[in-house]
Amino acid sequence: AQTVTQSQPEMSVQEAETVTLSCTYDTSESDYYLFWYKQPPSRQMILVIRQEAYKQQNATENRFSVNFQKAAKSFSLKISDSQLGDAAMYFCAYRSGNTDKLIFGTGTRLQVFP
Amino acid sequence: EPEVTQTPSHQVTQMGQEVILRCVPISNHLYFYWYRQILGQKVEFLVSFYNNEISEKSEIFDDQFSVERPDGSNFTLKIRSTKLEDSAMYFCASSEALQGWANAGELFFGEGSRLTVL
Numbered sequence: 001a002q003t004v005t006q007s008q009p010e011m012s013v014q015e016a017e018t019v020t021l022s023c024t025y026d027t028s029e030s031d032y033y034l035f036w037y038k039q040p041p042s043r044q045m046i047l048v049i050r051q052e053a054y055k056q057q058n059a060t061e062n063r064f065s066v067n068f069q070k071a072a073k074s075f076s077l078k079i080s081d082s083q084l085g086d087a088a089m090y091f092c093a094y095r096s097g098n099t100d101k102l103i104f105g106t107g108t109r110l111q112v113f114p
Numbered sequence: 115e116p117e118v119t120q121t122p123s124h125q126v127t128q129m130g131q132e133v134i135l136r137c138v139p140i141s142n143h144l145y146f147y148w149y150r151q152i153l154g155q156k157v158e159f160l161v162s163f164y165n166n167e168i169s170e171k172s173e174i175f176d177d178q179f180s181v182e183r184p185d186g187s188n189f190t191l192k193i194r195s196t197k198l199e200d201s202a203m204y205f206c207a208s209s210e211a212l213q214g215w216a217n218a219g220e221l222f223f224g225e226g227s228r229l230t231v232l
C-alpha cells in the first residue's frame with residue numbers, strides 16, 4: 001500500500017525568506033502523481049503544485065517549486081520569498097495513475113513571521 | 115471564482131442518528147468525492163462518484179455510508195446510524211472528467227463539514 005509521510009508537524013519562516021517542507025512517499029508503482037495542497041485556517045484546501053512522476057523536470061508555480069527525487073521517493077516543497085498569506089497547513093498527497101483517490105500525509109503547519 | 119460549498123458547517127448529533135452532509139460541486143465538474151479527517155489524523159479518502167454511481171470506495175466506506183446525487187447540483191453523504199468514531203471533518207471535492215494519464219484531474223475542495231457524534 002502507498003503511504004505518504006510528512007515528518008515536520010510545524011515549520012516557521014521569516015517573511016521574505018525561503019522554507020522547505022519535506023515529504024516522502026512509498027510506492028511500487030511507476031505511474032503516479034504528487035501534489036502539495038494548502039489549507040489556510042477555516043478555508044478549503046487548494047492545490048499549490050503538481051508533479052507527474054514521468055516528468056524529470058521539477059514543477060514550479062511562481063514562488064513555489066518542488067524537489068522531486070524519484071529514486072529517493074522524496075517530494076519537498078520550497079516556498080521562496082515567503083509571505084504572510086503563505087501561513088497555512090500544507091499537505092503532501094499521492095495519487096496512483098489508475099485510481100481516483102488521493103493519499104495524504106499528516107500535514108505541516110507553516111507559520112510566517114513578519 | 116467557482117467553488118465547492120458544503121452544508122452544514124458543523125453538526126452535532128446523537129449516536130445512532132442519521133446524518134446527511136450536503137455538497138454543491140462546481141457546476142461543470144463530473145467527478146465527486148468525499149474525504150474525512152478525524153481530529154489529529156490524516157485526511158482519508160472515502161468514496162468517488164461518477165456518472166451516478168460509485169467509481170471507487172475505501173474500506174472505511176461501509177454499509178453505514180451512502181452517497182447520492184439527488185438532483186443536478188447536490189451531492190450528499192449519508193451516515194445511517196452514526197457512531198462515536200464518525201466524528202470528523204468531512205470534505206467534499208469535485209473535479210472535471212479525467213482525460214487520461216496526462217490529466218490528473220485537479221480536485222477542488224469545500225471547506226468541510228464538522229460532524230460531532232455524542
